[in-house]
Amino acid sequence: MRRAHPTLALLGAVLLGPATLGLSGCGLKPASAFLPAIEPGTIKPIKNLEGARLRVTSKEFTEQIVLGKLAVLALTAAGAKVQDNTNVQGSVTARLSITGGDNDLMWEYTGTGWITYLGRTEPIVDPQRQFDAVAALDLKKHHIAWLPPPAPLNNTYTIAVSPATQRKYGLTDLSQLSSVPVGQRTICTEPEFFSRNDGLRGMLAAYGLKYGSGVPAKNVMQMSAGVVYNSVKNGKCTFGQVTATDGRIQALDLKVLKDDKHFFPNYNPAITVRESVLKAHPELTPIFAKISPKLTTEVMRTLNSKVDVDGDDPVFVARDWMRAQGFIK
Numbered sequence: 001m002r003r004a005h006p007t008l009a010l011l012g013a014v015l016l017g018p019a020t021l022g023l024s025g026c027g028l029k030p031a032s033a034f035l036p037a038i039e040p041g042t043i044k045p046i047k048n049l050e051g052a053r054l055r056v057t058s059k060e061f062t063e064q065i066v067l068g069k070l071a072v073l074a075l076t077a078a079g080a081k082v083q084d085n086t087n088v089q090g091s092v093t094a095r096l097s098i099t100g101g102d103n104d105l106m107w108e109y110t111g112t113g114w115i116t117y118l119g120r121t122e123p124i125v126d127p128q129r130q131f132d133a134v135a136a137l138d139l140k141k142h143h144i145a146w147l148p149p150p151a152p153l154n155n156t157y158t159i160a161v162s163p164a165t166q167r168k169y170g171l172t173d174l175s176q177l178s179s180v181p182v183g184q185r186t187i188c189t190e191p192e193f194f195s196r197n198d199g200l201r202g203m204l205a206a207y208g209l210k211y212g213s214g215v216p217a218k219n220v221m222q223m224s225a226g227v228v229y230n231s232v233k234n235g236k237c238t239f240g241q242v243t244a245t246d247g248r249i250q251a252l253d254l255k256v257l258k259d260d261k262h263f264f265p266n267y268n269p270a271i272t273v274r275e276s277v278l279k280a281h282p283e284l285t286p287i288f289a290k291i292s293p294k295l296t297t298e299v300m301r302t303l304n305s306k307v308d309v310d311g312d313d314p315v316f317v318a319r320d321w322m323r324a325q326g327f328i329k
Helices: 062-077 091-099 110-117 127-142 163-169 174-179 191-195 200-206 225-233 247-251 275-280 284-294 297-308 314-324
Strands: 053-059 081-088 105-109 144-146 157-161 187-189 220-222 239-243 269-274
Touching (some): 053 062, 062 081, 062 105, 062 284, 062 297, 062 314, 091 105, 091 110, 091 269, 110 269, 127 269, 144 275, 157 163, 187 225, 225 239, 225 247, 269 275, 269 284, 275 284, 297 314
Parallel strands (some): 053 081, 053 105, 187 239
Antiparallel strands (some): 144 269
16 A cells, blocks of 8 residues: 655645555554553653643554554653544645644654645655755744654655566666566556656656656556555566555565665654644653664564554554563563
């Protein structure tokens, strides 16, 4: 299932874009507000948070729900009275619930903030500079604070191949797309990626290939996101459009090609919170500064896989990871 955050579309288009894809496409049941019993670990109760009411939201796809549960658990351990409002359909809906005051905080992606909410058309290649830019502008324009540091995980579009394909053609980078014979340049993609500016045609152009000739139209197969992964694994297509942190990459042992020309924007998540809430609770920054650096792409793939592949509940996946890191007990 494609995420709502990597988008170059206009704000309103997000509501009709990949964010509107239901959880059934990922095999995920709707998240509940159930919270298992926990005890503080390295995240200790904070006096200013004792009894404070904070409302946490998230978008509706697996990764966002897991991230939302991490925030709920962390704030609970710190002593807050947390209202779990995770699993909201669509980026715009979730964002408006923050700016409009219905929720207090959520994890958001730098690419989404920069391009979708702030209307910038050119992403910044360096992840830290992208974070700094979106944080400064969003605070100025919308009074939304981004808590540093951003997580190193990057949930963006990418292209994957099977291990057999990688061995056959010696593929490691997207620049090597042209080294594969034209007849074998078959690509499985979901319709959203096929039609987007930051999708198939743009990617091909960035890497010196033209849709229709460098990659013949008949070589491109559109299908649902969930089908793409197995189609790559089973050799139905040489290349498959996937999402970098999807757990099925790991589960199916797919090999992700490096975007060596930096075509795809960075989508590093960080906690976003209204400026007024942060002023009342500046301790939010150090709490999440403990968590964010631990969330790498590989870690997130594993957590997503536990939900999408193993069928575990997001809140237990989040709890177990938080315990393993010592944040809670």
